[in-house]
Each structure stands twice: as C-alpha cells, then as structure tokens.
Amino acid sequence: MMSRLSLSTGLRVLGALALAGAIWACDLNPPERPAPAEILALSQAANEGQQHAAELRLRHWAGAGVAAARRELGRLWLRRPGMQRDAFHQYELAARDGDAEAALVLGNWLRNSPDARQALRWYQLAAAQGQAEAALALGQMALGGEGMAPDPALAMRWLQRAAQLGNAEAISLVSVDRGSVVAL
Numbered sequence: 001m002m003s004r005l006s007l008s009t010g011l012r013v014l015g016a017l018a019l020a021g022a023i024w025a026c027d028l029n030p031p032e033r034p035a036p037a038e039i040l041a042l043s044q045a046a047n048e049g050q051q052h053a054a055e056l057r058l059r060h061w062a063g064a065g066v067a068a069a070r071r072e073l074g075r076l077w078l079r080r081p082g083m084q085r086d087a088f089h090q091y092e093l094a095a096r097d098g099d100a101e102a103a104l105v106l107g108n109w110l111r112n113s114p115d116a117r118q119a120l121r122w123y124q125l126a127a128a129q130g131q132a133e134a135a136l137a138l139g140q141m142a143l144g145g146e147g148m149a150p151d152p153a154l155a156m157r158w159l160q161r162a163a164q165l166g167n168a169e170a171i172s173l174v175s176v177d178r179g180s181v182v183a184l
Helices: 002-028 036-047 052-063 067-078 084-096 100-111 117-128 132-144 152-164 168-173
Strands: 174-177 180-183
Touching: 036 052, 036 067, 052 067, 067 084, 067 100, 084 100, 084 117, 100 117, 100 132, 117 132, 117 152, 132 152, 132 168, 152 168, 152 174, 168 174
Parallel strands: none
Antiparallel strands: 174 180
C-alpha cells in the first residue's frame, strides 16, 4: 500500500511539474500582436527606404498571419518592379484575414481587369466591414452594369450604404428623405 501511495503521489507531482513547465514556456513566448500604429510606422519607414529592418519586421509579422502587416508589405512591394504578383498575394492574404482596406485595394485593382466580376467579391467583403469606398464602388458597378447586369435598385442600396458610412461622393448622389433614397 505504501508503494502504491508513493507512485500515485509521484505521478501527481510529475503532472504538476509538467503543467507548470508548460505555463512557464507560454509566458516566455507570448503571441506577438503588434499595434496598428506600430505596423503603420514600420511601413512608412520601409516605404521611405530608411530601414531595411522595418521591412524585415513587416515580413516577420506577415509570416505570422498579421493581416495589417500583410497589407502593408503588399503596399511596399507594389511599388517595386517585378513584385506586383507578390504584392497581390499579400493583399489577398490580408483580405482573406478580414482586412477591409486590403479587400478594397484588390477590388480597385480587379475592377479594371477584363473580368470586373472578380472585383465584386472583394468590394463586398470590404463593404461588409464598413468600408464606404467599397460600398460606393458596388453602387457604381451595379448602376453601370460593370461585372453584372445593370441593377438600379441594388445600386441605390449600395449608394445609400456608402452615404450612411460617410462617403462624400455617395452623399452627393443620394439624399435620404423619410427613409427613402432619391437619386439627385
């Protein structure tokens, strides 16, 4: 009985030590989530060519799945000859991770492509997150039949949404009168 108690106690102690070690290891390597201002500052430094280390840091965060870092890395690479494909890929990863600004950039990029329908999905993703310029673009595309059949009712809904989000151009295109939207 004594040896059975010692074995049981020993296993409990071992389990407690393993748990303590796991908690301690997690405290040493907390997940790194930079503040948006830090990402923007690094992006600006990298864009101005001031710090190679800034680009390396952006690459690190982008590799760790930080959407804003992916977007800013895409913005940096877009300006470099021969890097457009890589830039597009970074924007796409950021947009898929929920970055509305990256989705807007992709929509703008693809709107002028031979298949403007591709832009719709990115604009819709951005507009769903409150990106007013994307809602405006969807309204314009629906009105002009870009990537879809012309749909004035859908266009007005998107223009109203863009106006509600504060887009000045959309506000000038529509006016809200007792809950109805009237084209000016």
